[in-house]
Amino acid sequence: MATATATIDLNAIRQNWQKLRRLSSGDTAAVVKANAYGLGVKQVASALYNEGARIFFIATAEEGAELRSIVGKIPDIYIFSGHMTGDTDLIKNYSLIPLINSIEQLSRHCELSKEQKFGIQLDTGMNRLGMEPMEWETVKELTLSLNPVLIMSHLACADEPRHEMNAMQLQNFRRLTDKINVKKSLSATGGILLGPEYHFDLTRPGIGIYGCSPMQDCFSVLKIEIPVIQIREIGRGETVGYGNTWTAPSKRKIATISAGYADGLFRLLSTNTRLYFQDIGCPIVGRISMDLIGVDITSLDVEPEKLELINSQQTIDKIAGGAKTIGYEFLTSLGNRYHRNYKGLIE
Amino acid sequence: MATATATIDLNAIRQNWQKLRRLSSGDTAAVVKANAYGLGVKQVASALYNEGARIFFIATAEEGAELRSIVGKIPDIYIFSGHMTGDTDLIKNYSLIPLINSIEQLSRHCELSKEQKFGIQLDTGMNRLGMEPMEWETVKELTLSLNPVLIMSHLACADEPRHEMNAMQLQNFRRLTDKINVKKSLSATGGILLGPEYHFDLTRPGIGIYGCSPMQDCFSVLKIEIPVIQIREIGRGETVGYGNTWTAPSKRKIATISAGYADGLFRLLSTNTRLYFQDIGCPIVGRISMDLIGVDITSLDVEPEKLELINSQQTIDKIAGGAKTIGYEFLTSLGNRYHRNYKGLIE
Numbered sequence: 001m002a003t004a005t006a007t008i009d010l011n012a013i014r015q016n017w018q019k020l021r022r023l024s025s026g027d028t029a030a031v032v033k034a035n036a037y038g039l040g041v042k043q044v045a046s047a048l049y050n051e052g053a054r055i056f057f058i059a060t061a062e063e064g065a066e067l068r069s070i071v072g073k074i075p076d077i078y079i080f081s082g083h084m085t086g087d088t089d090l091i092k093n094y095s096l097i098p099l100i101n102s103i104e105q106l107s108r109h110c111e112l113s114k115e116q117k118f119g120i121q122l123d124t125g126m127n128r129l130g131m132e133p134m135e136w137e138t139v140k141e142l143t144l145s146l147n148p149v150l151i152m153s154h155l156a157c158a159d160e161p162r163h164e165m166n167a168m169q170l171q172n173f174r175r176l177t178d179k180i181n182v183k184k185s186l187s188a189t190g191g192i193l194l195g196p197e198y199h200f201d202l203t204r205p206g207i208g209i210y211g212c213s214p215m216q217d218c219f220s221v222l223k224i225e226i227p228v229i230q231i232r233e234i235g236r237g238e239t240v241g242y243g244n245t246w247t248a249p250s251k252r253k254i255a256t257i258s259a260g261y262a263d264g265l266f267r268l269l270s271t272n273t274r275l276y277f278q279d280i281g282c283p284i285v286g287r288i289s290m291d292l293i294g295v296d297i298t299s300l301d302v303e304p305e306k307l308e309l310i311n312s313q314q315t316i317d318k319i320a321g322g323a324k325t326i327g328y329e330f331l332t333s334l335g336n337r338y339h340r341n342y343k344g345l346i347e
Numbered sequence: 348m349a350t351a352t353a354t355i356d357l358n359a360i361r362q363n364w365q366k367l368r369r370l371s372s373g374d375t376a377a378v379v380k381a382n383a384y385g386l387g388v389k390q391v392a393s394a395l396y397n398e399g400a401r402i403f404f405i406a407t408a409e410e411g412a413e414l415r416s417i418v419g420k421i422p423d424i425y426i427f428s429g430h431m432t433g434d435t436d437l438i439k440n441y442s443l444i445p446l447i448n449s450i451e452q453l454s455r456h457c458e459l460s461k462e463q464k465f466g467i468q469l470d471t472g473m474n475r476l477g478m479e480p481m482e483w484e485t486v487k488e489l490t491l492s493l494n495p496v497l498i499m500s501h502l503a504c505a506d507e508p509r510h511e512m513n514a515m516q517l518q519n520f521r522r523l524t525d526k527i528n529v530k531k532s533l534s535a536t537g538g539i540l541l542g543p544e545y546h547f548d549l550t551r552p553g554i555g556i557y558g559c560s561p562m563q564d565c566f567s568v569l570k571i572e573i574p575v576i577q578i579r580e581i582g583r584g585e586t587v588g589y590g591n592t593w594t595a596p597s598k599r600k601i602a603t604i605s606a607g608y609a610d611g612l613f614r615l616l617s618t619n620t621r622l623y624f625q626d627i628g629c630p631i632v633g634r635i636s637m638d639l640i641g642v643d644i645t646s647l648d649v650e651p652e653k654l655e656l657i658n659s660q661q662t663i664d665k666i667a668g669g670a671k672t673i674g675y676e677f678l679t680s681l682g683n684r685y686h687r688n689y690k691g692l693i694e
Contacts, residue, residue, distance in 0.1 A: 102577045123579070160590070239474065335682075
């Protein structure tokens with residue numbers, strides 16, 4: 001088989017979530033948007049539900065409808081994008097809880113029955129989602145009379161603990177929600193690590209569950225193994241791959257492996273990225289193709305059938321950094337072509 | 348709905364393929380690996396089959412098995428990765444034609460019945476896939492006695508017409524296949540544009556079908572429309588998005604749109620990338636999030652319900668260039684979250 005394998009460790013995901021739960025002073029939700037950060041919402045959300053998670057966050061009403069069919073009737077499912085035109089039926093039929101971002105969304109939601117739950121998202125400085133302070137002042141009393149189940153905001157710089165923005169957003173959130181007796185939420189993974197004053201009633205970890213920065217001391221959730229199609233010896237001065245961007249400095253042994261940027265292995269991944277045979281790292285050589293990568297395996301004394309991408313020496317964050325991005329984007333870019341194995345799957 | 352829409356124009360795909368077919372001096376195949384470059388192998392391969400394509404190329408035997416169920420019994424389906432361990436049943440059951448890359452693969456293939464078709468892939472200098480010249484000399488006679496249906500190689504620098512590598516690979520391919528009476532193939536889209544001496548009996552266009560460079564004067568196959576979740580006014584000095592990377596130089600109107608790097612809109616997309624309302628381009632501001640992007644729509648005198656990403660002013664190639672990559676990677680990174688509409692679908 002030339003298909004690469006992605007092994008997703010649901011036990012590691014469970015343990016990471018429990019760790020974030022222990023760190024949180026209130027309740028702990030789980031963010032499973034974007035197909036559970038690319039790892040498979042069906043398996044990940046089921047595992048977290050079995051672990052005790054009863055509150056989930058997703059990006060769109062469509063994602064919410066899918067999630068409802070996975071986790072059943074009990075959990076609360078919040079939608080970050082709120083109540084958009086055309087969402088009403090999904091919100092009603094799948095009992096989703098939109099996080100209202102604007103007066104426009106509030107009006108739309110008010111057309112539904114009063115029993116249809118909703119939350120409020122406030123902007124505390126990120127200028128991305130949520131009502132602006134002035135909007136909020138205008139509709140606060142009306143909104144509270146409709147009994148929102150949650151008031152939340154989102155931190156822009158939580159992965160930089162010393163950034164002054166954190167304290168400023170915390171202060172803004174406190175000011176906007178002062179004396180309001182509704183459940184409050186401000187923090188995702190980064191905010192949980194800032195300390196309990198950022199936690200309020202509910203935390204919403206995402207990336208920490210999946211074992212990436214800014215979470216520390218967490219369990220690795222992913223292993224990627226890529227089959228070797230062919231091994232060849234090349235002489236000094238020969239080139240490898242598109243555009244002849246790499247020239248062999250001496251006689252080398254090159255493995256062509258069966259994965260590429262169509263599998264989320266970014267074309268920008270530098271030659272700092274290595275493929276591993278046991279604990280020996282072998283550098284990528286030449287340009288990454290859509291389905292193929294050249295690897296210099298001269299240092300190996302065996303001809304491997306497959307090579308590994310992620311291990312303790314080369315984490316998801318490190319690979320992502322080599323392509324000038326973050327672990328989040330590496331995860332959501334993995335694509336559909338892998339054989340996906342789930343460790344710890346409860347059938 | 349907060350879900351973005353990707354409209355894929357199958358008529359444009361058909362016309363691009365016909366154009367490549369007219370440019371080719373021999374037969375013309377279609378490369379539909381990696382889910383037809385991310386656009387949907389089911390719809391794309393069906394459209395090309397209806398247009399007359401009878402030869403397809405894919406990356407792995409698993410992709411071949413899927414393709415067989417789409418295009419039916421008649422077409423030839425070639426596998427670039429050849430005959431890997433574990434592929435035998437798929438090759439046999441789905442009548443796939445592996446492109447044998449090594450003596451090891453040849454031995455594996457010989458264990459099958461003599462009626463099981465195969466092709467040969469030769470390396471002419473790219474050092475990625477295919478037998479090395481010395482290997483080929485060793486097994487040439489034996490191989491030819493087994494009646495391969497195709498001999499092919501692949502150009503490393505075809506998108507740079509003046510690169511000396513092209514003529515060198517052409518010469519190598521001629522030398523290795525001289526006087527051999529088997530169908531020959533050297534060129535994908537770039538090679539087709541190099542001229543007829545590169546065409547031999549069969550060309551294998553991929554990216555040109557999908558309307559990207561190095562193909563010229565082709566039809567655009569993709570439109571992406573992204574819903575606006577919320578519009579806000581911000582004052583001079585306010586920041587937008589994660590890490591406060593963008594600060595408003597004056598009073599601005601910011602739209603938050605519902606797509607992000609989980610939808611293949613690379614985090615590295617620069618502020619040179621614009622979202623369009625009709626023909627007015629509005630720059631991305633701040634960091635691209637997983638599901639959200641900030642756009643400066645100050646120049647618009649309406650509040651749009653959605654914005655467009657691709658048009659005649661901003662092609663796939665241009666967007667990809669803004670993230671230091673190529674159109675190929677933009678296409679294969681689109682992901683699963685879009686509503687996908689197919690124009691020209693034959694049910």
